[in-house]
Amino acid sequence: MKEQVVCKTSDIQPGDMMKSTFGKQTVLVCRTPDGEFYAFMNQCIHQGAPLDKGMVCGATTENSEPGEYEYCHKGEIIRCPWHGREFDIKNEGRMLANPNKKIPSFKVRVEHESVIVYK
Numbered sequence: 001m002k003e004q005v006v007c008k009t010s011d012i013q014p015g016d017m018m019k020s021t022f023g024k025q026t027v028l029v030c031r032t033p034d035g036e037f038y039a040f041m042n043q044c045i046h047q048g049a050p051l052d053k054g055m056v057c058g059a060t061t062e063n064s065e066p067g068e069y070e071y072c073h074k075g076e077i078i079r080c081p082w083h084g085r086e087f088d089i090k091n092e093g094r095m096l097a098n099p100n101k102k103i104p105s106f107k108v109r110v111e112h113e114s115v116i117v118y119k
């Protein structure tokens with residue numbers, strides 16, 4: 001099994017993300033507001049934008065009434081810097097507008113203060 005420490009837990013605040021490397025690949029390590037860590041390929045599946053140049057944001061609920069918007073999932077959505085496609089960190093990196101598509105992800109575990117990505 002291939003594994004690598006990609007950062008320390010203190011390197012990423014909840015609701016933020018950072019670029020790191022896993023072997024020869026560039027990965028995007030995300031920490032959601034609940035403190036969990038996730039890792040994805042740092043490349044948008046649309047046209048290849050570096051996702052670390054985008055932002056972590058939230059989304060609006062699908063069940064809102066017309067004209068009403070409820071902001072949710074704050075700190076759990078990656079928005080691509082080039083054309084704004086959004087990906088759900090806690091749902092395997094699936095695209096909000098098309099959940100059949102997702103960013104390739106990596107397994108993550110935390111040991112002591114180290115964030116470890118592995119296959």
Ligand code: FES
Nearest residue numbers: 044046047080083
């Ligand atoms: S490259 Fe990400 S939305 Fe186009």
